Amino acid sequence: MFEQLKNKIHPWFSNDIGIDLGTSNTLVYLKGKGIVVTEPSVVAVNQKTSQVVAVGAVAKQMLGRTPGHLIAVRPLVEGVVSDFEATEEMLAYIINRAQNMSKKLLGPRAIIGVPSSITNVEIRAVKDAAQNAGAREVHIVEESMLAALGIRLPIKEAIGSMIVDIGGGNTDIAIISLGGIVRSKNLRIAGDKLDQDIIAHVRSEFKMLIGEKTAESVKMAIGSVIEGGGHLEAAIRGRDLITGLPREVVITDSDIREAISTSIDTLIESVREVLETTPPEILSDIMRSGIVLVGGGAQLKGLDSLLSQWLKVPVIIADDPLTAVARGTGVILENPHAHTDVFLDHDDDLS
Ligand SMILES: Nc1ncnc2c1ncn2[C@@H]1O[C@H](COP(=O)(O)OP(=O)(O)OP(=O)(O)O)[C@@H](O)[C@H]1O
Ligand SMILES: [Mg+2]
Structure with missing residues (x-):
């Protein structure tokens, strides 16, 4: 009964997203729409007020050029979260943008790519950051697997x-x-x-x-x-x-x-x-x-x-090597049941 109801309501909430959270670039795939965000993974913060001043391309422009009270940071180093707060800000910004595009009320379910060597502690950090940033449910998949799916190997x-x-x-x-x-x-x-x-x-x-x-x-x-x-x-x-x-x-x-x-x-x-x-x-x-x-x-x-x-x-x-991982999240989002076996975590299943 509940399943039926959920399936009926589900299309109205299908704002699920896939995120390639890269050291250099962050890409977002919005279910049914394709890649909707491509931004450098950089966050600029005002240290006096702790407010985020810019994210993405605008913040990258500031790298190495900031006055004393501003810092432009890359939240990820060597593929893993090095600055938890900046990662959360970056995710909040992109989840927000994808939300506005889909005009849905409920927080999205998200699939996020991580390097194959990631530790459980690092997986937890990425999941927490995405959840704090507004994602309702988060699934982690190895980037190589996503890239392979994305280029249809x-x-x-x-x-x-x-x-x-x-x-x-x-x-x-x-x-x-x-x-x-x-x-x-x-x-x-x-x-x-x-x-x-x-x-x-x-x-x-x-x-x-x-x-x-x-x-x-x-x-x-x-x-x-x-x-x-x-x-x-x-x-x-x-x-x-x-x-x-x-x-x-x-x-x-x-x-x-x-x-x-x-x-x-x-x-x-x-x-x-x-x-x-x-x-x-x-x-x-x-x-x-x-x-x-x-x-x-x-x-x-x-x-x-x-x-x-x-x-x-x-x-x-x-072809288009920079978007392979993001396209891979798309392959999963468009047909979630066929791919649950690639999730590194098994909290809840995508429906
Ligand atoms: N034409 C090019 N020649 C050489 N390097 C390039 C070229 N175009 C982009 N790059 C490099 O590719 C890197 C970014 O690639 P990509 O966006 O795939 O990384 P990422 O997914 O953000 O990082 P990671 O997967 O390691 O977390 C940058 O270091 C950039 O300098
Ligand atoms: Mg990458």
């Missing part, structure tokens, strides 16, 4: 797939077959680490200090991991460490390659380690279908070719 079948999600804070490497994760590895080398590598390189080679945003922009503009894309260069500005004054230098694609080479080697090595422990039947599937790259870091020029060259396996960059 045949994960429920007896066919192995390998997915490598290179985000801002962490790289998630996973082998998936028959609806489960067969092997996985998570490492804290991803986009942010490459930015730090570039900052360190510019500091030691040019005796100049640059900000994170500058490092990221130059990485995206001229960064590549293999030679042959032609000579690329960009002007970057920062502070001369000797004179203390502003200065501009020209940096090339080979500078960037040198800066990030150790991190890229570790990344390739980690993918190799996972392959080395993968059962042979699955290896044969992967040789046929290729390793699939998702996440913003997948767009680093030449990374697919370099991986393929070293690992002797085809490597494919998924």
